[in-house]
Amino acid sequence: MSFALDEQQLQIQTLVRRVAREKVAPRANDIDRTAEYPHDMFELLRELGLFALPFPESYGGSGSTLSACVAVEELARVCYNTAYLLIVQWTPIGAILAAGTDEQKRRFLPALAAGKQKVSISVTEPQSGSDVAGIKTRARRVAGGYRISGAKIWCTGAPFANFIFIGAKTGDDDSRGSINLFAVERGAKGLEIGRKEEKMGARGVPSCPLFLENVFVPEENRLGEEGRGFKAVMETFNAARPVHGARGIGLAQGAIDHALQFVQNRHAFGQTVGNFQGIRWMLADMAMQTEAARGLVYRAAGMVDAGVSGGELAPFAAMAKCYATDVAMKVATDAVQLFGAAGISAEFPINRYMRDAKVLQIIEGTNQIQRNIIGNSLLGAVAKL
Numbered sequence: 001m002s003f004a005l006d007e008q009q010l011q012i013q014t015l016v017r018r019v020a021r022e023k024v025a026p027r028a029n030d031i032d033r034t035a036e037y038p039h040d041m042f043e044l045l046r047e048l049g050l051f052a053l054p055f056p057e058s059y060g061g062s063g064s065t066l067s068a069c070v071a072v073e074e075l076a077r078v079c080y081n082t083a084y085l086l087i088v089q090w091t092p093i094g095a096i097l098a099a100g101t102d103e104q105k106r107r108f109l110p111a112l113a114a115g116k117q118k119v120s121i122s123v124t125e126p127q128s129g130s131d132v133a134g135i136k137t138r139a140r141r142v143a144g145g146y147r148i149s150g151a152k153i154w155c156t157g158a159p160f161a162n163f164i165f166i167g168a169k170t171g172d173d174d175s176r177g178s179i180n181l182f183a184v185e186r187g188a189k190g191l192e193i194g195r196k197e198e199k200m201g202a203r204g205v206p207s208c209p210l211f212l213e214n215v216f217v218p219e220e221n222r223l224g225e226e227g228r229g230f231k232a233v234m235e236t237f238n239a240a241r242p243v244h245g246a247r248g249i250g251l252a253q254g255a256i257d258h259a260l261q262f263v264q265n266r267h268a269f270g271q272t273v274g275n276f277q278g279i280r281w282m283l284a285d286m287a288m289q290t291e292a293a294r295g296l297v298y299r300a301a302g303m304v305d306a307g308v309s310g311g312e313l314a315p316f317a318a319m320a321k322c323y324a325t326d327v328a329m330k331v332a333t334d335a336v337q338l339f340g341a342a343g344i345s346a347e348f349p350i351n352r353y354m355r356d357a358k359v360l361q362i363i364e365g366t367n368q369i370q371r372n373i374i375g376n377s378l379l380g381a382v383a384k385l
């Protein structure tokens with residue numbers, strides 16, 4: 001398997017790197033400080049056609065998860081929140097492709113690829129996050145569809161999504177097999193979007209609770225055969241994980257960029273602190289770890305593009321997400337250390353990188369859960385997850 005970016009991917013890298021530096025970086029601190037959704041950044045990404053990158057060509061996309069990773073990496077290098085706009089839009093692709101009917105694929109995918117519609121996905125509930133099978137939201141069959149009742153938390157992007165894929169159990173069955181995703185339109189009667197969380201990181205894209213009371217959802221909005229939706233949820237997470245890893249390597253690279261600038265300008269003991277060997281070794285470790293993470297992420301993205309899925313993809317997607325986001329946390333923390341007290345001050349952007357990195361270790365399956373997937377795969381038990 002080759003890890004070199006092709007001509008088109010290099011062009012995307014050059015373009016997004018320039019736009020990130022010129023148009024996104026100047027907005028990054030403000031988005032974090034005000035915690036206001038950056039509509040201007042969504043519009044910029046839409047104009048550039050970046051939402052299309054990982055969607056199949058037959059649905060208006062470019063068909064490349066690796067290109068998607070490259071774009072996310074360049075944006076996350078300067079602004080985690082702007083990179084997040086792409087990821088929120090992409091998270092359900094795997095589920096729609098794995099479980100959607102042809103009609104559903106035609107209905108959802110081109111509109112998302114063009115950035116004409118926005119989407120969110122909501123599985124997490126107050127009593128169950130990692131344990132997806134523990135959700136209690138229930139979809140009861142009625143004439144022409146379902147009525148859904150339950151409560152969700154941490155639904156990212158909900159206030160701006162045209163529709164939200166909501167995980168709910170069907171029938172009276174309580175097993176993981178009874179979970180399906182249902183596309184619920186934002187204005188649906190009985191759906192209330194609660195007040196956004198006050199977050200330490202990922203502040204520019206709101207995460208909100210949802211309250212559902214007898215929300216009617218037509219049959220054609222159920223993703224996958226009834227009682228076979230759990231696989232769709234897992235496919236969603238598998239295919240999206242390399243892209244989350246890409247956000248980790250972008251964030252780590254950005255932290256290194258800031259640290260390099262700082263240590264060359266800060267003086268101590270009659271010289272710049274970048275002259276000290278102890279500092280150079282820290283920088284060398286930060287660069288090595290980031291480069292190693294990049295290799296894992298590109299490999300997992302290449303597997304998605306080659307059509308690898310299910311148990312074969314799961315451990316590699318998990319390694320990419322887990323390692324790259326652990327590296328992001330480690331590198332961002334070391335970068336704050338290199339800044340000294342300035343790293344703690346809100347005057348400098350570096351503490352934003354550390355706060356955002358922490359979020360990455362928790363979302364899309366915590367890094368303990370990623371390690372479970374990898375360990376179970378090593379022991380040949382991935383099918384029982």
Ligand SMILES: Cc1cc2nc3c(=O)[nH]c(=O)nc-3n(C[C@H](O)[C@H](O)[C@H](O)COP(=O)(O)OP(=O)(O)OC[C@H]3O[C@@H](n4cnc5c(N)ncnc54)[C@H](O)[C@@H]3O)c2cc1C
Nearest residue numbers: 121122123124128129130154155156202207364365366368
């Ligand atoms: C910024 C942000 C955005 C989010 N956006 C969304 C969204 O859009 N949609 C959505 O559905 N959810 C979203 N989430 C929720 C996220 O997916 C969950 O927080 C995550 O899955 C962890 O669940 P939890 O917080 O309930 O932790 P828990 O599952 O309660 O876990 C608590 C701790 O126990 C550990 N743990 C749990 N089980 C195991 C195990 N088997 N082995 C080892 N350790 C274990 C966890 O790793 C964690 O450290 C978001 C969360 C955040 C922070």
